[in-house]
Amino acid sequence: MSLLDDVAKLESEALERISTADSLDSLRELEFRFLGRKGPINTILKNLKDLSIDERKLVGAKANETRGRLEALLNERIATFESGGQEAAFDPTLPGTGQRQGVVHILNQVMGEICTVFHGMGFEIAHGPHVETDYYNFGALNFPPDHPARDEQDTFFVEGGRVLRTHTTPVQPRELEKRKPPIKLIMPGRTFRHEEITTRSHISFHQVDGFLVDEHISIADLKGTLVAFCRAFYGERLKYRFRPTFFPFTEPSIEIDITCFLCEGKGCQLCKYAGWLEILGSGMIHPNVLEKAGWDPEKYTGFAFGMGVERQAMLKYKINDIRLFFNSNVRFLRQFV
Numbered sequence: 256m257s258l259l260d261d262v263a264k265l266e267s268e269a270l271e272r273i274s275t276a277d278s279l280d281s282l283r284e285l286e287f288r289f290l291g292r293k294g295p296i297n298t299i300l301k302n303l304k305d306l307s308i309d310e311r312k313l314v315g316a317k318a319n320e321t322r323g324r325l326e327a328l329l330n331e332r333i334a335t336f337e338s339g340g341q342e343a344a345f346d347p348t349l350p351g352t353g354q355r356q357g358v359v360h361i362l363n364q365v366m367g368e369i370c371t372v373f374h375g376m377g378f379e380i381a382h383g384p385h386v387e388t389d390y391y392n393f394g395a396l397n398f399p400p401d402h403p404a405r406d407e408q409d410t411f412f413v414e415g416g417r418v419l420r421t422h423t424t425p426v427q428p429r430e431l432e433k434r435k436p437p438i439k440l441i442m443p444g445r446t447f448r449h450e451e452i453t454t455r456s457h458i459s460f461h462q463v464d465g466f467l468v469d470e471h472i473s474i475a476d477l478k479g480t481l482v483a484f485c486r487a488f489y490g491e492r493l494k495y496r497f498r499p500t501f502f503p504f505t506e507p508s509i510e511i512d513i514t515c516f517l518c519e520g521k522g523c524q525l526c527k528y529a530g531w532l533e534i535l536g537s538g539m540i541h542p543n544v545l546e547k548a549g550w551d552p553e554k555y556t557g558f559a560f561g562m563g564v565e566r567q568a569m570l571k572y573k574i575n576d577i578r579l580f581f582n583s584n585v586r587f588l589r590q591f592v
């Protein structure tokens with residue numbers, strides 16, 4: 256059948272010319288000539304109706320096949336030209352294009368810095384699961400059954416009555432059950448809360464929790480350890496103050512403020528003109544927490560602390576929007592090399 260031969264001839268001529276074309280312009284021209292609306296393939300397809308049913312099937316299939324092959328080769332060669340000019344023209348005398356090195360995410364850097372300071376004071380690192388049981392997230396930490404944190408307003412519940420951990424503190428009872436005092440741990444990681452996403456709050460953020468349990472541990476140990484951390488992390492010259500607060504898992508509970516390192520206490524935008532910055536929460540581990548984990552609170556005591564990594568990073572690097580940490584904007588992230 257001569258029409259089929261014509262299509263075959265057309266295909267081999269077009270493939271030959273496309274593969275030897277030496278510029279983007281000539282490829283575009285060949286595209287127009289062979290695949291354009293008035294080109295030979297479209298004309299054949301348009302005239303199929305004049306053929307017998309059997310011919311129509313054969314010629315139609317062959318013409319579509321040819322069009323597919325030509326399109327594929329054209330696209331491939333056009334892409335090569337567009338992506339870097341000449342295909343085979345490697346010039347070893349040209350300067351290199353350079354390679355950009357990746358950077359560690361700012362949150363991982365800050366988390367690493369916090370851990371390094373505590374590691375230097377003999378704390379080991381421990382991790383726990385993101386999907387936590389109600390018991391470790393709340394019950395083992397002395398949250399009463401009707402505590403508002405257990406409300407759906409604050410917590411993501413998942414199947415099987417479990418939750419996305421709302422803090423890294425559940426690692427504490429987990430490790431208390433597994434280890435023997437003296438226990439000295441820091442627990443960095445990701446946490447989740449059912450909150451509105453704003454410049455100040457997010458549904459996911461990071462914490463570093465820590466605790467120490469041994470015989471004869473007193474509030475003086477808590478104070479010494481945490482003040483040493485603040486000085487190492489924020490600078491030697493800062494002043495600090497302790498304020499009473501409430502957490503279900505510590506008694507007494509203490510919040511630590513440091514003098515604003517930007518204005519040194521005079522008052523500025525960062526500290527909202529208070530001169531003080533809220534840095535971390537802490538306290539003496541509640542006897543109920545020790546008892547639930549199987550330790551006699553008459554014999555063993557300990558302190559615990561926790562801080563938000565985003566908050567430390569925002570304060571230290573004067574970042575005003577928590578969402579910047581999570582939207583993968585490389586220009587933001589590359590600043591923190």
Ligand SMILES: [Zn+2]
Pocket residue numbers: 515516517518519520521522523524525526527528530531
């Ligand atoms: Zn200030």
